[in-house]
Amino acid sequence: MSLEPLLLRLLLLHEAVVGYGSLDFNGVLQRAKHAAEWIFEDGKLEVVRPEAAIGLPARGRVPGGYGAYFPGPPEPLYLRLAYPKIDDATELRIAALFVDHLLAALEGAGYREELERQARIDWLTGLGSRRFLERRLQEGLGEGWGLALLDLDGLKQVNDTQGHLAGDRLLKALAESLRRYALEAYRLAGDEFVVVLSREDIPRLHRALEGFAVSYGVSWAEEAQGEALLALADARMYQQKRSRGRDR
Amino acid sequence: MEHIDQEIAEELGFGLVPNVFAYAQSSELKAALWKAFRHVVLRGLLPRTVKEMMGVLVSRARGSSYAAEVHLHALMVQGTETALLEALRRGEVPSGLPGKVQALLAFAHKAATAPDPGLLAGLRQAGLSEAEVQEAVAVVGLFALVNTWTDLLEIPVDPL
Numbered sequence A: 001m002s003l004e005p006l007l008l009r010l011l012l013l014h015e016a017v018v019g020y021g022s023l024d025f026n027g028v029l030q031r032a033k034h035a036a037e038w039i040f041e042d043g044k045l046e047v048v049r050p051e052a053a054i055g056l057p058a059r060g061r062v063p064g065g066y067g068a069y070f071p072g073p074p075e076p077l078y079l080r081l082a083y084p085k086i087d088d089a090t091e092l093r094i095a096a097l098f099v100d101h102l103l104a105a106l107e108g109a110g111y112r113e114e115l116e117r118q119a120r121i122d123w124l125t126g127l128g129s130r131r132f133l134e135r136r137l138q139e140g141l142g143e144g145w146g147l148a149l150l151d152l153d154g155l156k157q158v159n160d161t162q163g164h165l166a167g168d169r170l171l172k173a174l175a176e177s178l179r180r181y182a183l184e185a186y187r188l189a190g191d192e193f194v195v196v197l198s199r200e201d202i203p204r205l206h207r208a209l210e211g212f213a214v215s216y217g218v219s220w221a222e223e224a225q226g227e228a229l230l231a232l233a234d235a236r237m238y239q240q241k242r243s244r245g246r247d248r
Numbered sequence B: 001m002e003h004i005d006q007e008i009a010e011e012l013g014f015g016l017v018p019n020v021f022a023y024a025q026s027s028e029l030k031a032a033l034w035k036a037f038r039h040v041v042l043r044g045l046l047p048r049t050v051k052e053m054m055g056v057l058v059s060r061a062r063g064s065s066y067a068a069e070v071h072l073h074a075l076m077v078q079g080t081e082t083a084l085l086e087a088l089r090r091g092e093v094p095s096g097l098p099g100k101v102q103a104l105l106a107f108a109h110k111a112a113t114a115p116d117p118g119l120l121a122g123l124r125q126a127g128l129s130e131a132e133v134q135e136a137v138a139v140v141g142l143f144a145l146v147n148t149w150t151d152l153l154e155i156p157v158d159p160l
Helices: A004-020 A025-039 A089-120 A130-138 A155-162 A164-180 A199-209 A226-247 B002-012 B027-042 B048-061 B066-078 B082-089 B099-111 B117-125 B130-152
Strands: A044-048 A059-062 A065-070 A077-082 A145-152 A184-189 A192-198 A214-220
Touching: A004 A025, A004 A089, A004 B048, A004 B082, A025 A044, A025 A089, A059 A089, A065 A089, A077 A089, A089 A130, A130 A184, A130 A192, A130 A226, A145 A164, A145 A199, A145 A226, A155 A164, A164 A184, A164 A192, A164 A199, A192 A199, A199 A214, A214 A226, B002 B027, B027 B048, B027 B130, B048 B066, B048 B082, B048 B099, B048 B130, B066 B082, B066 B130, B099 B117, B099 B130, B117 B130
Parallel strands: none
Antiparallel strands: A044 A077, A059 A065, A065 A077, A145 A192, A145 A214, A184 A192
């Protein structure tokens, strides 16, 4: 019978670990905090900012408990299991096992979220990515909604004459302006952007584009959906570009 | 019905629909029993393992065999030590367990046949939050419902 409490605690640890797989990063942390209170009597799992954990071991005994450094993603943090019985050799091993499983689960959840973030966000501008836009369009746009396809005129010339960093700065400036006017914006590729908008958003779009040489075409959900909606806006954008060329 | 059956088989992880749910001829009843079990026992704040132990004790105290047998089997599969299983099988509260677990098992044992608001004091003293205390009450209530359901309908224990 003497092993019972220990086996039961291992069972509770197992139960917590099995549940980690279906959770996101914060979900894993919350589950672990709750489980710690069941597995370790008077124990408490704390998340400490790395600056506050300088001098503590990357993994191992810390004063009054057990600690481990987690490098991220999403960001570095220090886990501290405060546990009064940590001096006991068996308790130390259970604490190490608990933290080991937690680190592995956090690593998996952290990288999953990072990959999803990278797929969702355009690396240069921080706007939505093309893949994210495709997902948005697959859901379909409601009546009164549409999209504007923008093409930043003259980017190639900026790249050729002032260098690629200057070109990147121009792309980021346009993205920042779209963000400042709270528009739902995505970067398709190169110098092409898409704004998903309602008819009431058009004046705001015009204000956001002030100061930028941009050609654009707009298409509405009543006309098409998905890729066809994008193609229609693209055709209108090129029509505008050509007519501007003729005007010049 | 098929959707609920699939949900039960997948979430319980046994690959089958236990008799306690399979015997329900009305889809409303089946959904009600399943959702109650799912949200009170499978999910929630208290560890599932401890809630299954509570279920065994409640069922033993009430003289009901279905839930006691099924959850003893589940605990055995999860690796619970024989001595602990035997104590639960006899309807006894094992000793020497962590404080919160001990308090929950003692509560389930007593509240199964003599529900008294005074019993909650032991749970609070052991450090359980109010939400956890409420969940413990719901576990006892749910197993009382399951006992009534399986006993009156003479639902046989699944082949384990």
